[in-house]
Amino acid sequence: MAMAGSDIERLLKGAFPDAHVVVVDLAGDGDHYGARITSAAFAGKSRIQQHKMVYDALQGQMGGALHALALETAVPK
Structure with a gap:
């Protein structure tokens, strides 16, 4: 079962409350995401x-x- 992008975003914002999070479905299949x-x-x-x-x-x-996640992490400037 695939994971919804909104669920990924919710988990990330829960762990990093100050974060700016962008989640993109890279393949349109709900299985391959990119996240910044x-x-x-x-x-x-x-x-x-x-x-x-x-x-974590x-x-x-x-x-x-969540099958695949292309990650990009950054510190605010």
Whole structure:
């Protein structure tokens, strides 16, 4: 079962309340998404640490209900 983009956005905003989150369905199939998350929580963290924070925020959905997610993380300027 695919995961809705709105559910991805809800989970990310729950984990990163200050974040600007943009979720895009890349293939139109509800299975392949892109997400850009801009949050102060990423400050001082490596890209790997930032992505792990995002995967943790998705509460185990990655690889299950959420098949593919192209991530872009950033710290606000």
